[in-house]
Amino acid sequence: MQAEIITTGTELLLGEIVNTNVAYLAQQLAQSGLDLYYQTTVGDNEDRIATALELAMQRADVVIITGGLGPTVDDVTRQAVARATGRELVFQPHLLEQIRCFFGKRGRQMAENNRQQAYVPDGAVVVENPVGTAPAFIVETENTVIVTLPGVPHEMRFLTETRVLPYLRQKLGITGVIKSRVLRTCSIGESRIDQLIGDLMRHSNPTVGLAAHPGQTDVRITAKADDERAADALIAVAETELRSRLGDFIYGTGQQTLEHLCIRLLRDEGKTIVLAETDPGALTRRLGSVEASTDAFQSSTLAPNGPTLLQRLGEHPRAGHGHSQDRLDIAVIVASKVRATHGADYGLAVISERATDTQQTYSASLALAAPDTVLRKSIRFRVHTPSSDNRLANAALDMLRRVLLGLPQT
Amino acid sequence: MQAEIITTGTELLLGEIVNTNVAYLAQQLAQSGLDLYYQTTVGDNEDRIATALELAMQRADVVIITGGLGPTVDDVTRQAVARATGRELVFQPHLLEQIRCFFGKRGRQMAENNRQQAYVPDGAVVVENPVGTAPAFIVETENTVIVTLPGVPHEMRFLTETRVLPYLRQKLGITGVIKSRVLRTCSIGESRIDQLIGDLMRHSNPTVGLAAHPGQTDVRITAKADDERAADALIAVAETELRSRLGDFIYGTGQQTLEHLCIRLLRDEGKTIVLAETDPGALTRRLGSVEASTDAFQSSTLAPNGPTLLQRLGEHPRAGHGHSQDRLDIAVIVASKVRATHGADYGLAVISERATDTQQTYSASLALAAPDTVLRKSIRFRVHTPSSDNRLANAALDMLRRVLLGLPQT
Numbered sequence: 001m002q003a004e005i006i007t008t009g010t011e012l013l014l015g016e017i018v019n020t021n022v023a024y025l026a027q028q029l030a031q032s033g034l035d036l037y038y039q040t041t042v043g044d045n046e047d048r049i050a051t052a053l054e055l056a057m058q059r060a061d062v063v064i065i066t067g068g069l070g071p072t073v074d075d076v077t078r079q080a081v082a083r084a085t086g087r088e089l090v091f092q093p094h095l096l097e098q099i100r101c102f103f104g105k106r107g108r109q110m111a112e113n114n115r116q117q118a119y120v121p122d123g124a125v126v127v128e129n130p131v132g133t134a135p136a137f138i139v140e141t142e143n144t145v146i147v148t149l150p151g152v153p154h155e156m157r158f159l160t161e162t163r164v165l166p167y168l169r170q171k172l173g174i175t176g177v178i179k180s181r182v183l184r185t186c187s188i189g190e191s192r193i194d195q196l197i198g199d200l201m202r203h204s205n206p207t208v209g210l211a212a213h214p215g216q217t218d219v220r221i222t223a224k225a226d227d228e229r230a231a232d233a234l235i236a237v238a239e240t241e242l243r244s245r246l247g248d249f250i251y252g253t254g255q256q257t258l259e260h261l262c263i264r265l266l267r268d269e270g271k272t273i274v275l276a277e278t279d280p281g282a283l284t285r286r287l288g289s290v291e292a293s294t295d296a297f298q299s300s301t302l303a304p305n306g307p308t309l310l311q312r313l314g315e316h317p318r319a320g321h322g323h324s325q326d327r328l329d330i331a332v333i334v335a336s337k338v339r340a341t342h343g344a345d346y347g348l349a350v351i352s353e354r355a356t357d358t359q360q361t362y363s364a365s366l367a368l369a370a371p372d373t374v375l376r377k378s379i380r381f382r383v384h385t386p387s388s389d390n391r392l393a394n395a396a397l398d399m400l401r402r403v404l405l406g407l408p409q410t
Numbered sequence: 411m412q413a414e415i416i417t418t419g420t421e422l423l424l425g426e427i428v429n430t431n432v433a434y435l436a437q438q439l440a441q442s443g444l445d446l447y448y449q450t451t452v453g454d455n456e457d458r459i460a461t462a463l464e465l466a467m468q469r470a471d472v473v474i475i476t477g478g479l480g481p482t483v484d485d486v487t488r489q490a491v492a493r494a495t496g497r498e499l500v501f502q503p504h505l506l507e508q509i510r511c512f513f514g515k516r517g518r519q520m521a522e523n524n525r526q527q528a529y530v531p532d533g534a535v536v537v538e539n540p541v542g543t544a545p546a547f548i549v550e551t552e553n554t555v556i557v558t559l560p561g562v563p564h565e566m567r568f569l570t571e572t573r574v575l576p577y578l579r580q581k582l583g584i585t586g587v588i589k590s591r592v593l594r595t596c597s598i599g600e601s602r603i604d605q606l607i608g609d610l611m612r613h614s615n616p617t618v619g620l621a622a623h624p625g626q627t628d629v630r631i632t633a634k635a636d637d638e639r640a641a642d643a644l645i646a647v648a649e650t651e652l653r654s655r656l657g658d659f660i661y662g663t664g665q666q667t668l669e670h671l672c673i674r675l676l677r678d679e680g681k682t683i684v685l686a687e688t689d690p691g692a693l694t695r696r697l698g699s700v701e702a703s704t705d706a707f708q709s710s711t712l713a714p715n716g717p718t719l720l721q722r723l724g725e726h727p728r729a730g731h732g733h734s735q736d737r738l739d740i741a742v743i744v745a746s747k748v749r750a751t752h753g754a755d756y757g758l759a760v761i762s763e764r765a766t767d768t769q770q771t772y773s774a775s776l777a778l779a780a781p782d783t784v785l786r787k788s789i790r791f792r793v794h795t796p797s798s799d800n801r802l803a804n805a806a807l808d809m810l811r812r813v814l815l816g817l818p819q820t
Contacts, residue, residue, distance in 0.1 A: 015433040015439075016437075022422075022451070023428045023429070024425060026424055038462070039451040039452075040448060042449075043446075052448070278704065279702055285695050288698075291690065294712040298713070298722055299712060299722065302703075
C-alpha cells in the first residue's frame with residue numbers, strides 16, 4: 001500500500017514556518033505499514049493543489065492533504081479536491097450547525113465566511129472536528145482514498161489518531177499493527193551496545209535498532225503482529241533479553257529524559273538538590289526545563305570558570321596550575337559548599353574547561369556531595385562540539401541517578 | 411522566474427527528522443525574487459529522484475536538489491541527476507584530490523567508497539565544498555538550471571550563500587535585490603503598534619509588516635531595489651520614521667533577544683545580576699542560554715512559590731493571604747535579599763501564581779533591586795497559556811533593560 005502527503009500553504013513555500021506536519025504524518029503512516037514515496041508542498045493555489053493531487057492519485061492508494069480548510073479566500077483546498085475528483089461542492093447544513101455550536105460554546109459569534117467550511121465534495125465522508133472549526137473529509141475514488149485534513153497541527157494530529165487511521169485501517173484491510181518501544185541508555189557508547197546486543201539486531205521480528213544521541217543511545221524494538229496484544233508480547237520478550245544484557249545502562253523508556261527521572265526520584269523522596277556549574281550551564285537549563293522541578297531543584301550558582309565559581313560561593317580562589325587534579329579539588333569544594341550553604345540534600349558541581357591548544361580538548365570535573373560522601377569524576381572530550389555540553393550534563397545526571405537508585409557508579 | 415526544491419532522504423519519509431532545509435532554502439529563494447510553487451520530498455531511490463526531477467524540469471527555471479551526495483550505496487542523487495539530464499557520470503581527479511585533502515587535514519584516511527563522490531554529470535559545473543566531503547554541482551539544461559547540494563544543513567547553507575545564490579543571480583540576470591530588516595519591540599501590543607504605524611504599513615516599497623510573538627512584536631521592513639545600497643537607503647528612511655514613532659519600545663534588530671541585550675549591557679559595565687524566581691524558571695533558562703552569560707549572571711534561586719522562595723533564602727515565610735500586595739512585598743524582599751547575599755549589582759525576583767479558580771488567571775509580581783532603588787511591578791494574565799511564562803520573562807527583562815539604559819519604566 002502506497003501513500004502520499006500533500007501539504008498546502010504559501011507560508012511553507014516562503015520559508016516562514018518549518019513543516020512539522022510532514023514528519024508527524026510520515027511516522028503515523030510508517031507505523032500503519034503504509035509506504036510513503038513522495039511528499040509534495042504547494043501554495044494556497046487551487047490549480048496547483050489540484051495538479052499535485054491528480055499526480056498523486058495516479059501513484060498512490062492513499063493521499064493525505066493538509067491545510068487550506070479555513071474560512072478565508074486563501075483556503076481553496078476543498079475546491080481543489082472537488083475539481084481533481086470531478087465532483088461538485090455540496091452544502092451540508094449539519095456541518096454549519098456544528099461550526100455555529102463550536103463558536104457558541106466559546107461565547108463567540110460565527111462570522112459569515114465560516115459558512116464556506118460547511119461545503120464538502122459530493123459523496124465525501126465528513127470527519128467531524130471537535131477541536132476546531134474546519135471539518136475534515138474523505139473522498140474515495142476508484143483507486144485512491146483522499147483524506148483532507150486541517151493544517152493546524154493539534155487539530156490535524158487529533159483527527160489523524162482518532163478518526164483517519166482507524167478509518168484507513170478498516171478501509172484498506174490493514175489487519176496487522178506495527179508497534180515500537182524505545183529503551184533509553186546512557187553512559188554506554190553505541191559500539192559497546194552493538195557488541196552486547198548485535199546478534200539481536202539481526203532478527204527480523206521484532207527488529208532492534210539503535211539511534212545515537214549526544215551522550216546517550218536509544219534502543220528501539222519494533223514488532224509487527226496481527227494485533228496490539230501480539231505485538232506487545234513480541235516486544236516484551238525482546239525487552240527482557242535487552243534488559244538482561246544492558247542492565248542499569250537502561251535508565252528509562254519512550255520519551256523519558258535523565259533530568260525528568262532525576263527530578264522524579266528526588267521528589268518521590270522529598271529530597272533537594274543545588275547546582276554549581278561553569279559556563280554554559282547546560283545542567284541548569286536541563287533540570288530547569290522539567291515541569292515543577294523547583295520542588296527539588298533549589299538553586300544554581302553559575303560562573304565562567306572554577307576559580308570564579310569558588311569566589312561566588314564565598315571561598316578564596318585557589319592558586320592552581322589548571323591541572324585536572326586542581327579542577328577536581330575545586331569541584332569537590334564547590335559541591336560541598338553549595339550543599340551546606342543551601343541546606344540541600346545533594347550538591348552537584350560541574351566545572352568544565354576548554355583547552356586553548358590546537359586540539360580544542362574539553363575537560364570537565366564533576367563532584368556530587370551526598371549526605372555521607374562526595375563522589376568525583378573527571379571527563380575529557382577529544383574535541384569540543386555543540387553536543388559536548390549535553391554529554392557532560394548526561395554524565396552528571398547519571399552520577400546522580402546512580403546515587404539515588406543505589407546503583408554502582410560507572 | 412520559478413524555482414522548485416526537491417529534498418531527498420528516506421529518513422524524511424519515515425518522519426525520523428523534520429525537514430528544516432526546505433524552510434531555509436525557501437527563504438533564500440524568496441529573498442532572491444524567485445517564486446517557489448512546488449517542493450517535493452523523495453526517498454533515497456534513483457528512479458523516484460529522477461522522476462521528480464524530470465517533472466520539476468518541465469515547470470521550473472531553477473531546481474534545487476538536496477541530499478544523497480554522500481559515499482554510501484544509499485547516496486544516489488548524482489546518478490538520478492545524470493539520468494534525468496541524459497548525461498554520463500564523469501570522474502574528476504581533482505575532486506578526489508580535494509576529498510583526500512579534506513580527510514588529511516583532519517588526520518583521517520579517506521575510505522575507498524568516498525571515491526564515488528568525485529563523479530559528476532558530464533558538463534556539470536563543480537561547486538567545491540570546503541566544509542564537507544560532498545562536492546556540489548550545477549547542471550544547466552536548455553531550460554533549467556539544476557543545483558545539487560549536500561543535505562547536511564550547515565554544508566547546504568554555506569554553499570547556498572557563498573556559491574549558489576551568487577551563481578544564480580548572475581546566470582538568471584537577477585539584478586534587483588530584496589532586503590529585509592527586523593526591528594524588535596517589547597512591552598507594546600500588536601494593536602497599539604498598528605495604531606502608531608498603520609499608515610506606513612500601507613506603503614508598497616518598502617513594505618512594513620508585523621509578526622507577533624509571545625510578549626513581543628517584530629516589525630519587518632522589506633525593500634526591493636536595483637542593488638543592496640539602494641535597498642539599504644529605502645530601509646533606512648522607513649527605519650528612521652518607525653523609530654521616531656515607536657521610540658524605546660524598539661529594543662533591538664534582527665535576531666537579537668532581550669536576554670542577549672541585557673547580558674551584553676551588564677557585561678559592558680562589568681555588572682552582575684542574580685535571580686530568584688518561582689516555577690517554571692523561564693528567566694533562568696533564558697539568561698542561561700546566552701553564550702558566556704555567566705560573567706554577569708551569577709546565580710538563580712528557584713522555588714515552587716513565593717513563601718518557599720523566601721525560606722530558601724533564609725527568611726521566615728510571611729503569613730499572607732495570597733493577595734497580590736503580599737506577593738509584591740515578597741518579591742521586593744526576595745530581590746533585595748538575593749542581591750545582598752550574593753554581593754551582586756542587581757537582584758531580580760519573579761514570583762508567579764496560577765489561580766486555581768475556573769478562570770485560570772495567572773498573576774505575577776516582579777521586583778528589581780538596583781544599587782539605589784527597588785522597582786516593582788504586578789502583572790496579570792487573563793488565561794494561562796504556554797506563552798505566559800515567556801511574556802512574564804520579557805516583562806522582567808524589559809524592566810532590567812530600561813534600568814540599564816536609564817529609560818523610564820513602562
